[in-house]
Amino acid sequence: MYVDRGRQLSIVVFLVAIGGILLLFAPTFFNATNLNNIMVNASYVAIGALGQMAVVLTGQPDISVGSILAVCAMSAGVMAKTGMPLVAVVLLTILIGATLGFVNGFLVTRLGIHSIIVTLGTLGIYRGALLFFTGGAWVYDLPASFRWIALGDVLGIDNPIWIALLVIIAFALILSRTRWGRSLYAVGSSEEAARLSGLSVNRVLLGAFALNGALVAIAAMVYATRFSTVQSNIGTGYEFLVITAVVVGGAHIFGGSGTVFGVALGALLVAITGTVLVFLEVSAFWEQSLHGVFILLAVGFDVLRSRIRRKRRTVATEAT
Numbered sequence: 498m499y500v501d502r503g504r505q506l507s508i509v510v511f512l513v514a515i516g517g518i519l520l521l522f523a524p525t526f527f528n529a530t531n532l533n534n535i536m537v538n539a540s541y542v543a544i545g546a547l548g549q550m551a552v553v554l555t556g557q558p559d560i561s562v563g564s565i566l567a568v569c570a571m572s573a574g575v576m577a578k579t580g581m582p583l584v585a586v587v588l589l590t591i592l593i594g595a596t597l598g599f600v601n602g603f604l605v606t607r608l609g610i611h612s613i614i615v616t617l618g619t620l621g622i623y624r625g626a627l628l629f630f631t632g633g634a635w636v637y638d639l640p641a642s643f644r645w646i647a648l649g650d651v652l653g654i655d656n657p658i659w660i661a662l663l664v665i666i667a668f669a670l671i672l673s674r675t676r677w678g679r680s681l682y683a684v685g686s687s688e689e690a691a692r693l694s695g696l697s698v699n700r701v702l703l704g705a706f707a708l709n710g711a712l713v714a715i716a717a718m719v720y721a722t723r724f725s726t727v728q729s730n731i732g733t734g735y736e737f738l739v740i741t742a743v744v745v746g747g748a749h750i751f752g753g754s755g756t757v758f759g760v761a762l763g764a765l766l767v768a769i770t771g772t773v774l775v776f777l778e779v780s781a782f783w784e785q786s787l788h789g790v791f792i793l794l795a796v797g798f799d800v801l802r803s804r805i806r807r808k809r810r811t812v813a814t815e816a817t
Contacts, residue, residue, distance in 0.1 A: 498676025500505035504743050505746075505747060505756065505758060505759045505762060506768055507693060507798075508745070508746070508762040508763065511572075511766070511771075512762075512765070512766065515769075515773060518777070519773065519776060519777070522778040523686040525776070526638065526772075527610070530660055530771070533655065533776050534772075535657075535765075535768060535772055536655075536657075536658050537645040537647075537655050537658060537723075538768045539709070539764050539765045539767075539768035539769070540657035540658055540660060540661035540715075540744055540771075541657065541661075541716040541717075541719045541744070542665070542721055542738050542764040542767055542768050543661045543665065543714040543741060543760070543761050543764035543765070543768075544660065544661055544664050544712050544713075544715050544719065545562060545566070545712060545713050545716040545735065545738075545739040545798075546738075546739040546742035546743050546746070546760050546761075546763065546764045547605060547664055547665065547668045547712055547742070547757065547760060547761075548562070548598075548708060548709035548710070548711070548713050548716075548739075548747075549709060549739040549740060549742075550563060550668075550713030550743050550748050550757070550760045551668075551681060551705040551708045551709050551712075552612065552702075552705045552706055552709050553685075553740075553743050553748050553749075553750060553752065553755065554681040554682055554684075554685045554748065554752055554753070554754075554755055555684045555685045555701065555702055555705050555752050556684070556685045556706070556752025556753070557605060557611065557612035557682055557690075557702060557705070557706075558612060558613060558616075558740060558750060559598070559601055559612055559616045559703065559706065559709055559736075560613060560616045560617055560620055560685060560736045560738060560740070560741075561597075561601060561616040561617075561619040561620040561623060561736070562709070562713050562732075562735055562736045563620065563624075563732040563733055563734060563735035563736045564619070564620045564621075564623035564624040564627070564732065565594055565597045565598065565623060565714070565732075566713050566714075566716060566717040566720070566731065566732035566735050567594055567623070567627055567629050567714045567717075567729070567730070567731050567732035567733075568593065568597060568623050568626075569594045569597075569713065569714040569717035570593075570717040570718070570720065570721035570727050570731050571588050571627060571631060571636060571716070571727055571729070571731070572590055572593050573586055573587075573590040573643070573714075573717065573718050573721060573727075573729040573766060574636035574639055574643075574721060576589060576590070577639060577640050577642075577643035578602060578636060578638075578640065580640075583640055583643060583645070583646075586643065587646075587718065590714045590717065590718055590750065591711050591714045591715060592714075593714060594710040594711050594712075594713050594714025594715075594717070595707045595708070595710045595711040595714070596707075596710065597619075597623060597708045597710045598706040598708070598709045598710020598711065598713070598729065599618055599703060599706060599710065600604045600619065601615060601701040601709075601710070601762045602702050602704075602706030603703065604619070605702060605706070606699040606702050606703060612654070612706075613661075624630070627729065629662055632728065633727055633729045634767045635726050635727060635728050636726060636727040637725070637726050638725060638726075639721075639724075639725055639726065639727070640662055641723065641763055643722055644722045644723075644725070644789055645721040645722070646660075646718050646719060646722040647718075647719055647720075647721075647722035648722065653722060656719075656725075657719045660715065660719055661719075663716065664712065665757055665761055668757055669758075670759040672757060677701070677704060680696050680701045681701060681705060682753055682754070682777025683696060683761060684696065684698050684701045684702070684752070685749075685751070685753035685754075686752065686753035686775070687753075717731075717732070726736055730807070734785075737785075738767055738788070739764075740792075741763070741767050741788045741791055741792055742760060742763035742764040742766070742767045743755070743760050744763070744791075744792055744795050744796065745763040745764060745767070745791045745792065745794075745795045746759035746761070746762055746764070747759035747760075747763070747795075750796070766791070767788060767791075770787050770788065771784045772783050774787075
C-alpha cells in the first residue's frame, strides 16, 4: 500500500498559507462562529468523500453520489414528516443509500463495465426516478426532532462535526484493522493479484459500493436537516465536491492508495474555498474553477511523481 504523505503535507502547508493571508487581509475570518460554520460545512463533504474513497481505492469511482444523496434526503424528509421515530428514519435512510450503492456495485461486477459508465447511467436514473415520483415537489416544514441531526449539539459542539469525526475514526479503523479494509487497497493495486491471493474481488467491490451509498445517506441527513425544506434538486454537483476532496487528498483515482487523514484534509480544503473567497472579496463564482484547478494540480503531481519513481527504478536496475 503506497501512502502519499507528501500530498497531505502540501495541503497542510497550503491551508497555513491561506491562514496567513487571511490574518493580514481578513482577520475577522477567524471568529468562532465562522470557523464553526466551516467545520459544519466540511462535515457532509468529508462523510461523502470517505464513502467515495472506499470505491476509489478499488479503482472504481462512483459519480452517481449526488443523485443518491437527493434520493436519501427526500426519503428521509418524507419519512420524518409522517412522524416516524428518528432512529427508524436514520436506519431506513442508510438502508436506502446502501441499497442504491449496492445496485451500482452489482451492475459493475455483473456487466463488467467500468464504474464511471455505470454510475453515469444511474446518476440519471436515480435523479429522474426521484423527480418522477415527487413531481419535483419539495418537502416543507421538517420536524424539529429530525432537524436536531444538524442543529443539535453535544458538549457545545454541533452534531455534524461529531458525526463526521465518528465516521472518520470508524473508517480509519476499518481500513487499518480489518481484512476487508486492506482488501480495498489490494483490489485497487491489482485485481488479478488480489484474485490469486484468494480474495473475492466482486464481494469487495459490492461492499465498497454499499458502504459508499450508506455514507452518502448519512451525509444526506446531515446536509438536509440544516434547512426547513428539502429541495428536489438537492445534491446537484455533490459528486464533484467529494471526488475533488478524494483526489486532492492523495487517493489515486485508479486505486490502490490513499489515507483517511488525507481525504479529510481534502474535504476541508474543498469546503473552505468559497468562504475564503468571500472574505477576500473575490467573486464566489470562482469557487468551482478553483476546485477544478485543485484536481489538475493533484493529478499532475501524481503523474510527475510517478515518472520520477520510474526513472529512479530504471537507474537502480541499470546500476545493478
